[in-house]
Amino acid sequence: RKEVEQDPGPFNVPEGATVAFNCTYSNSASQSFFWYRQDCRKEPKLLMSVYSSGNEDGRFTAQLNRASQYISLLIRDSKLSDSATYLCVVNIGGSNYKLTFGKGTLLTVNP
């Protein structure tokens, strides 16, 4: 099992759609989880951290399932500006300093 594995995508959705991304991680000792967003030819930027109880930021909801070693990102009411690659990020093995990135899932929101 790969350390961090994401839906391969790509996802093509119409404006206003709800889309969900999934990510699994291999090491049960991992403690920190994040979703990053990367626009084409740009650097990654933190979208949101993922907390055990789940958390929401506007149209974005992140969930963590430790038992299944699974995290998810839900985007409601998709906007054209949501088009980007979404990266699942985990501190593998509970390292205080090292983050491992998934390969990313490309989302295109169409008018």
Next chain:
Amino acid sequence: NAGVTQTPKFQVLKTGQSMTLQCAQDMNHNSMYWYRQDPGMGLRLIYYSASEGTTDKGEVPNGYNVSRLNKREFSLRLESAAPSQTSVYFCASCRDRVEKLFFGSGTQLSVL
């Protein structure tokens, strides 16, 4: 506030040439990182520096060296470039232990 600044933005090398990628942050962050990003591979950690004076290997350190020159600066050196090192390189920093990473805008490196 510039954040994380990387230079150069683009570089073309011939096999066997050496070069140093520079990175500086002005956020007083303790930890700094070098990643490479290749199509289909995602971001992979090359080296990191948890604090000034320390450096550690990441997932793909072979062929690279780093120097944490001071708290602000963390450089990545390719002593003898190889075509397999063609990639986009990102420097990043964070305040302390794993939390929000701030990335530079990247260096597109081609080794011919």
